[in-house]
Amino acid sequence: MNYVREEKIIELDEIARLLRIDSIKMIYKRGSGHPGGSLSAAEIISVLFFHKLKIDPGNPKWEGRDRFFLSKGHASAVLYAAMARRGFFPMEDLDRWGELDCHLQGHPDRVKTPGIEMSAGPLGHGIAVGAGNAMAAKTKKQDYRTYVLMGDGEMQAGIVWEAATAASKFHLNNLTVILDYNDVQLDGPVHEIMPLEPLADRWKAFNWHVVEINGHNTRQVIEALDLTSEIHSQPTIIIAHTTKGKGVSYMENDSKWHGAVPKPDQYEQALTELMKEG
């Protein structure tokens, strides 16, 4: 595993902060979107798009690229912001997010947006599609890796566990799932609505390699992702503990902000808090 310099960590943290600001601006301007789960995933997305993924924004369909699937498609704001900053399309496109003739739709659309690998919205499918892609890589003897980012409410879906079974049966060590474990779903805490615990043990029982980290600690995110290439016969799940709404005090850990739009004064407060962090 390569040691990552502190300067790189600072750079990725700064990108995560900008992605949070972008997400809030986008949601406010559009009057629709999902702030909570966009803010909780900012460091994970920052590390993936600005450090880990082998991708070429100028050639989004490059055969050798790593595949990234945002399974929790409602968090499209933070994904679009990262893709724009990485050069897949102009930053100005973010202002037109959700308009009928814009390639950026409310949920990711693989036909409309260059670089989007999977249309998403119905929760639970990313891991199954990811497992299929990882299997395709093995069949075709290609060395790209597949990454899936999913939510914890999403993890309640039965299809997730079917895919988990298949992925371990086929020894998909080229598949990495990252769980944004913020413990809040659409209308309340995950641990009350349908608990996932003991989560690490459940995934171990499905014969997955399990790593547990703080999903807002950029170095931990990097090291967990780097370790996956040293696992030779199992898929990996990174259980990343996060805070829903991270960075905006009144949004944190509150399911009200799963899919709500800030009012003007709340918008100003959100930006002030996020600007202060830098």
Ligand SMILES: Cc1ncc(C[n+]2csc(CCOP(=O)(O)OP(=O)(O)O)c2C)c(N)n1
């Ligand atoms: C199959 C399916 N059922 C319900 C929904 C509606 N829905 C959208 S987001 C969401 C909550 C998801 O919570 P979680 O996975 O924890 O996401 P995060 O907290 O990371 O935003 C629900 C139930 C959906 N999109 N798909």
